[in-house]
Amino acid sequence: MKIRAVEAYPFRLPPRRAFKWAGLNVDLGGFVLVRIETDDGLVGYGEATPLPDWGGDWGRHSGETLATVAHLVNAVFAPALIGRDPTAVTAARRLLDRLVIGNVYAKCAVDIALHDLWGKATGLPIYKLLGGAVRDTVPVAHMIGLMDEGDALREGVAAAADGVRSLQIKGGVDLDRDVRLTAALRHELGAGITLRLDANQGYGHAKTAVAAVRRLADAGVDLVEQPTTGLRYMAEVTAASPVPIIADETCWDINDAIDVSAARGADCLSIYLAKAGGFVGAGNVARLAAAQLMRCDVNGSIESAIGTAANVHFALAHPAVDLGAVIAISAPAGRHPCQVAGRYYEDDVLAEPMAVKDGAILPLDAPGLGIVIDEAKLARFRCA
Ligand SMILES: [Mg+2]
Incomplete structure (x- = not known):
């Protein structure tokens, strides 16, 4: 089994009410979807929720945005991942670390999608x-x-x-x-x-x-x-x-x-x-x-x-x-x-x-992430 395609794009969900915390000046509810397809037809999903104004002490971590995550995945990570075994997750993560320093939200979204695929390939939930x-x-x-x-x-x-x-x-x-x-x-x-x-x-x-x-x-x-x-x-x-x-x-x-x-x-x-x-x-x-x-x-x-x-x-x-x-x-x-x-x-x-x-x-017991993704909804919530 090989990775055939990797795609990332932002989407938004409608909030129940406004949610804020100290230092947060953007609206919650923005995400980047990562979708990875294999040559035998499996699809793995990952997600990032970067907040441009939240990070580590003294500005030492993050600074990622929806746009930087989508760009990195599409332009840098996708070409490197295509053709690789999606179940070799640790090797894939080491590869991403060699390609770009930091940018852990983007790497996490890929990591989740690879775990989803690993579970689907083996018939086991991620846990x-x-x-x-x-x-x-x-x-x-x-x-x-x-x-x-x-x-x-x-x-x-x-x-x-x-x-x-x-x-x-x-x-x-x-x-x-x-x-x-x-x-x-x-x-x-x-x-x-x-x-x-x-x-x-x-x-x-x-x-x-x-x-x-x-x-x-x-x-x-x-x-x-x-x-x-x-x-x-x-x-x-x-x-x-x-x-x-x-x-x-x-x-x-x-x-x-x-x-x-x-x-x-x-x-x-x-x-x-x-x-x-x-x-x-x-x-x-x-x-x-x-x-x-x-x-x-x-x-x-x-x-x-x-x-x-x-x-x-x-x-x-x-x-x-x-x-x-x-x-x-x-x-x-x-x-x-x-x-x-x-x-x-x-x-x-x-x-x-x-x-x-x-x-x-309760545990999600289906293979991979254990949820069924509604692709029509994803298309509806996709940002322009
Ligand atoms: Mg906290």
Whole structure:
């Protein structure tokens, strides 16, 4: 089996409501599709969700856009991949690293499509290629975007009513607001819900961030994600914090994870397939975390069904990934299983909704990504 064609193009999904976080100035809901065909008729799908204004500490990672990802895949990666065995995934990823430095979103989209093909070629869902499931379901953490306090409280209460047991609250712009909202959610929802505040680096210098984390802990927060910027400040906050600190912007790949580990820069790691360039790189981060008893989540930029399915397979297969996953629950229009939880888009490119039980996504058991892509929808949502 050989790769016959590789194509990438942007598409957009209609959002349920506006979603924002600190530093995000573009609309969520833009993606790049990667579609890889083999000479025996199999089709693999991958996806990237690059955000031009989100990246690593001190501007050290990313800067990719829908246009750069589509261009790289079509103009640089496609010619190099055509004729190769799509199931030789690690070799293909090494090839992409030799062609271009960085650009991990573009590489991740190709990596996901190759895993989809590998699964389809062998008749196995991706999580089985990764070693099999270590959990029965993937519990979802619903993200409450930066929004009016009253709306945020209502969004959290509604998501909990849908069954999720974990919320990721976006903050980092106004600490007083974050403390009030955390306390209000704790009061409304009680002790059984995990509340995680994501400051997206927003609490400034280490000392102000330490003070912020202590106030949030007093208000009932369980975990604080990325309170400050850079490894040194993260390590200071982690040492002083009464609650676990999660590294997101500070930790992209295995090299960042080694640095975080050596500096004690966080208690937990937030893994995106894209930050590590796909399943192989993200798996390295998850194994390093597991070896040090660090808990992880799988997270991202609210992917379409393609990236979400990839995240579900990853979380099923990695023991360290046991924090609520900040991912969508994907469903076509009119068929979403929840009112609010995991519901970021009003439509998606898969034919059947993902199955959910008690706020957790059930395994996708068909070969590859385990979802059927609605090609007519993809064509409709394709950007000019
Ligand atoms: Mg984050």
